[in-house]
Amino acid sequence: MATSRVTKRPDFVLVVKEKNLPFLEQYFNNLRALGLDFANEPGQTVDLIFIKVFISKEALAHFSELYEIGRGESRVTTVFYTEVIFRHIFPTPLSDMPLDNSLERTEADNIMIVDKVLQNARYGSKDTEFGLSNLISMGIVETGYPLHDGSIEQDGMNIRSKLYRHWSNLRVTHMEQPLDLIFRYFGNEVAFYFAWFDYFNIMLVLPSILGALVVLAGLIYVALANPAEVREICETSEVLCPVCEGWPGCRYKEIQKFCALAHWSYVFDNNFTIAFAVFMTFWCTLFITLWRRKENTLMMRWNCENVVEETQIRQAYLASTTHQRPNGITGEMEPYVPKICIVLKYSVTIAACTILLAIILLAVIIVMVLKILFTEMCQASENLYLRSHSRLLTMILGSAVQVTVIKIFQLLYRPASIRLTEFENPRTQVDFDNSVLYKKYLLSFMNNYIPVIYLAFVKGKVTTLPHHMNFLTKDSCQPINCVVSLCIQLTFIMTVKTFLGNVFNVVFTKAKLCLRFFSKRYAKRHDRYHPSREDLPQWEKEYYLEPLTRYFVLSEFSEMGIKYHDIYWVGFLCFPSHTDEI
CATH class of the missing domain: 3.30.70 (Alpha-Beta Plaits)
Known part of the structure; x- marks a missing residue:
């Protein structure tokens, strides 16, 4: 050539x-x-x-x-096009940079x-x-x-370096995002993701303050009022049938030992949380309404109200389709898949998704069994600390294991949803992307919330007489309710999972990037000169960058949607629970 x-x-x-x-x-x-x-x-x-x-x-x-x-012809005025949508208190030099209307x-x-x-x-x-x-x-x-438009070391000489200095930098995390420049450089999909992320964090300020005040009010009320629900646990002389019945060294446990958990349960489960739950229901509705306003404003600002969908027939569809029929409009022959084949493929997909959901449910049951065994071991132990704090240790350990299982299943269902959609072989790329999205979101939602649903609505509801406990009834919240366990589970899901996931992504990406560069650098052994990465031309230097998959942003959008539902669950589950009868 x-x-x-x-x-x-x-x-x-x-x-x-x-x-x-x-x-x-x-x-x-x-x-x-x-x-x-x-x-x-x-x-x-x-x-x-x-x-x-x-x-x-x-x-x-x-x-x-x-x-x-x-861009085409914009239907908005220049004044509207260049105005700042939401002024932050920490603007950057890129905040007032108007979007260039002269660029087509x-x-x-x-x-x-x-x-x-x-x-x-x-x-x-x-x-x-x-x-x-x-x-x-x-x-x-x-x-x-x-290729990128230049190196990040060329300070201010290209958009990439500007974004690196004033946006993709930990030192400017608190500052305003240059959404117009992000849209210009990365496109509307990435720009809308960061616009949503920015809006989500700002809207969380008020619920965070009110939530902290509700917890503080609960602490003060428990300390000063000493409510009856707490006194029933702390002042009783009765004992509780142990979970470890049949184990050597198993002892009856005094209900007074649960006094600390009863205090914390009432801190998170009192009359103040009713008002907070009502507020969160209104907040969720207001959140979606205001986001639609901002989304429409950004769509008009970036002139992308009418996004052209990819209706072209997929290459994989053409390659695998052997049947043809005339088009009802044009009369030309076009490929098609018989309905019986479509029904069979979708039946296989539904069965596969059902199996994946069953695996997720099985993992919850396995974690429940491990928690019961750990509780029995602690209560039958000679160690006083394990016997005294068996319930709290079980809650923390169970939540940590459950979050680990959730992260592992994320690595399973993301490629599985793509493989199942490839098996379905939709006709157009739009149908393909939507099918992947539905599977990913369904599996992600169930993966995150089956443990929460179990804690909130199933655990502790099956009771039995003393000395007649089976393996299922051993997993209960007696003598207090499941609020503390539920709070610990949500804390692990909303904070630890996100934090560890981000750390893992950064470390894994950096390690894979270095390994990829050095492994391929020395693959060319006949050369005497091996240039460093800084001496390489731009096209070869960027060859070693981490490739961006098609559904990377889609996965991030799905995670943000799950986080929004995390906030919804906090409000939904804040209604007081009744203490299980002993």
Whole structure:
């Protein structure tokens, strides 16, 4: 393939093995006919060819109109377009930077256009032989990616460095987000995610303050009023049948030993929490209403009210479909899947999702069994500390194990939802994305909230007579209610899971990035000179960056939705619970 001498920054980069270049000749010829140009660069640290892709301005304008990607004509005034939507108390130098109305396309739009062209170009004579995704899946092309607009070390010289200094930096976490610049550089999907994240954190300020005041009021009320519910536990001389019946060394436990838990139970389960629960129900409704207002404002500001959905038939659908029928409108022959095949595939998917939900439920039962065994071991122990704090230790340990199980299942159901959707093989990309979203959200919701539902509505509801306990009735909240256990579980889900997940993502990504660079750097052993990462050209340096999957932002949106439901559950479960009868 001839090499062009082009000095501007590439619009896209394809990474190919040299032996595969002859297979791509027709693909590149078709792309040249569409207005694209190429330049080859051998890799300095890997035995690969980096093909820089350039698109002309005329071709960019043509495909922008063809694919309906770009700003088009704005229906809003310039005054509205440049105004600040929500003024924060900590603005950054990028806060007042107006969105340039003269630009027909943003950097993200240009990348989408080039990607569309690469995905639709033919590399063979058959109808199914087209698209960069097929070339990557067949191993002819290693990977393909767009380039950033420069290095982060070029302070203020490009959008990437500006965002790194004034946005993607721990020192400016408290400052206003430059949403317009994020939209211009990353596109509307990423920009709306951070707009939601920003709005979510601001709206949580008032519930956080009121929640702290409710807890403080509960502490003061318990300390001064000494309510009857607490006195019944702290002043009784009765004993409780132990869970560890049948174990050597098992003793009856005085109910007074639960006095501390009774105090904390009333702190989180009193008359003040009724008002807080009512407030949270109104807050959730107000939250959605105000977010829709902000979302509509941003959609008008960024001129993306009418997003064009990807209704083009998927390549995988074309490749696997053997039946054809005439289109009812155009009369042309088009592929289709018989209804019986669709029903069978969806039946398999429903069965697989049911099995995954059953596995999640089984994990909850296993954790329950472990908690019962741990409680029995503690109560039958000779250690005074374990016997005295067996209930609290069981709550904390059970919540920690449950959160660990939730994180492990996240690694299971995310790829499973994609694999099941690939088996269904929807016709268009929109149908494919929606199907993945539904599965991910369903499995994520049940994974997070089956343990909470069990604690709130099932645990402790099955009672029996003394000395007649079975394994199920041993898992109870007696002699107090399950409020403390529920609070610990929600605390682990809302804080520890999120914190550990973020730490793991950062550490894992950094470690994988370093391992990927050094493993491929020394793969080219015949070279005497191995340049450092800083000396590499931009296209090879960014080859070692972590690839962004298609559903990365979708997964983050799903997690934020789950966090919103966490707040909803806090309000829903704040209504006082009745203490289980002894």
